[in-house]
Amino acid sequence: MGVSIPFKDQPHTTSLTRKLLPYTVYALLPIAIFRLYFYPLPFPQPSTDQLPRSDRVILSASVPSSSSFSQEKIVNEAPCDYTNGKWVHDTVGPLYNGTTCGTIKDGQNCITHGRPDLGYLYWRWEPRRCKLPRFGPNTFLQLLSNKHLAFVGDSMARNQLESLLCMLATAATPNLVYRDGEDNKFRRWHFASHNITISVYWSPFLVRGVEKSKTGPDHNELFLNHVDERWGNDLNQIDMVVLSIGHWFLHPAVYYENDSVLGCHFCPGLNHTEIGFYGVLKKALKTALKSIIERKGTNGKWADVIVTTFSPSHFEGDWDKAGACPKTQPYKEGEKLLEGMDADLRNIEVEEVEAAKEIAKQFQGLRVEVLDVTKLSLMRPDGHPGPYMYPFPFANGLQERVQNDCVHWCLPGPVDTWNQILLEIMRRWRFQSWVEE
Ligand SMILES: *[C@@H]1O[C@H](CO)[C@@H](O)[C@H](O)[C@H]1NC(C)=O
Ligand SMILES: *[C@@H]1O[C@H](CO)[C@@H](O)[C@H](O)[C@H]1NC(C)=O
Ligand SMILES: *[C@@H]1O[C@H](CO)[C@@H](O)[C@H](O)[C@H]1NC(C)=O
Ligand SMILES: *[C@@H]1O[C@H](CO)[C@@H](O)[C@H](O)[C@H]1NC(C)=O
Secondary structure (H helix, E strand, C coil), rough: CCCCCCCCCCCCCCCHHHHHHHHHHCCCCCCCCCCCHHCCCCCCCCCCHCCCCCHHHHHHCCCCCCCCHHHHHHCCCCCCCHHHHHEEECCCCCCCCCCCCCCHHHHHHCCCCCCCCHHCCCCCECCCCCCCCCCHHHHHHCCCCCCCEEEEEEEEHHHHHHHHHHHHCCCCCCEEEEEEEECCCEEEECCCCCCCCEEEEEEEEEEEECCCHHCCCEEEEEEEEEEEEEHHCCHCCCCCCEEEEHHHHHCCCEEEEEEEEEECCCCCCCCCCCCCHHHHHHHHHHHHHHHHHHHHHHHCEEEEEEEEEECCCCCCCCEEECCCCCCCCCCCCCCCCCCCCHHHHHHHHHHHHHHHHHHHCCCCCCCEECCCCCHHHHHCCHCCCCCCCCCCCCCCCCCEECEECCCCCCCCHHHHHHHHHHHHHHHHHHHHHHHHC
8 A cells, every 4th residue: 555645834924024934043053053053062981980879770671561561551541742731840950960971962961061050950740630740761761672763853852862861870880882973873772681772863853965064154965865875774773763854944944845946945046935844844754754664564574653843942032141951949830822834834843743643554554753852942941051061160250251052951951851752652552562472
């Protein structure tokens, strides 16, 4: 049976101002931040003897036994909606810190860079109608035994991968077995204890693309109906994929479909039609999901596919002025609405996951789910590195001009919660498949 997904190309807005607004925001950022944004700093070799082995952690993460845990309950209850809720104070704090995990990108290692307020570490996400258990590294390792999990996408995919590695490293040792590409864009670890492979693939559009931003605010090129084979070619050895994209779509670009120009986003002087980026994100995600489903499903292979939704940035002023993202506490429930571009990008991703779920139904063992982190991340303006993207930015006193990262997330930090939810999705899937067997 062929898989055909009709393209429903409905740009969310026809207002040119609206289309260009995100670009104008990013256009304020000079090349330095482009580099920060997309070309991560080199990271130190993971040093396995620094990895923590906390009994407390291992105990609290023990795999649920049937006596302490009702599997039936999980299967029969409606799945928890983790999307909406509130951040509540939590005295326990994160599983790891910036010194115990060797795989945090420098610019996100806020503790070791001297961020003085540590209150942002003591919050937990409370979904409206259910509980989100603390991350159990051993449970995660058990569920992923003998499998290969790949994170594919932009620097948010990397942010999420590094959070997961740090949490898992509290229970087992990851060995870096492969590394390639400028700034470690392609890496792979193996957990010998559970025969688990976890990898990260740099692919900010998911489809084939040419990244031009290195040379300045030049345009990118996207080929919307060709999956990026840098990861697509490896699908036969990947069992579970986490896709995470978004921010790169805001940049100036020319779009190709069937090898002719479809249009562009912010390309004055190039004589292409401005089509914004909403429809383009939709097509790129559709191509990626369709490729996974076709390649895995038609080969009779099983695969789990997760799409992490867009996570908003929190610039409140000039990116290079002190106080660009100054908040030190989460927003309270109802204080900040999900709206505008953040909501539009998130909605497109959710729609595409729903469409892919329908198609995946034709195949046994293909599961697709959304990891909806947009709202919970929006409510964490306190979770970004800000000036602590660099070590001790105020060592010589308070500067007026200081670069800020209000896009990525400190580790430990809010991204740990994304992986907590990821684990709950995996746990539910596992119980469902037990019941079906
Ligand atoms: C990080 O964790 C290690 C091991 O648990 C501990 O020895 C160290 O003091 C912690 N560092 C900070 C800054 O909390
Ligand atoms: C180890 O994991 C890989 C998947 O990453 C799998 O193909 C292989 O069969 C596993 N090895 C064993 C001994 O189970
Ligand atoms: C590209 O090709 C597909 C399939 O042949 C078709 O559905 C789509 O309309 C084409 N797009 C353009 C812009 O020609
Ligand atoms: C721009 O494109 C239109 C339509 O394809 C064409 O008629 C026109 O000559 C082009 N203008 C320039 C300056 O290339």
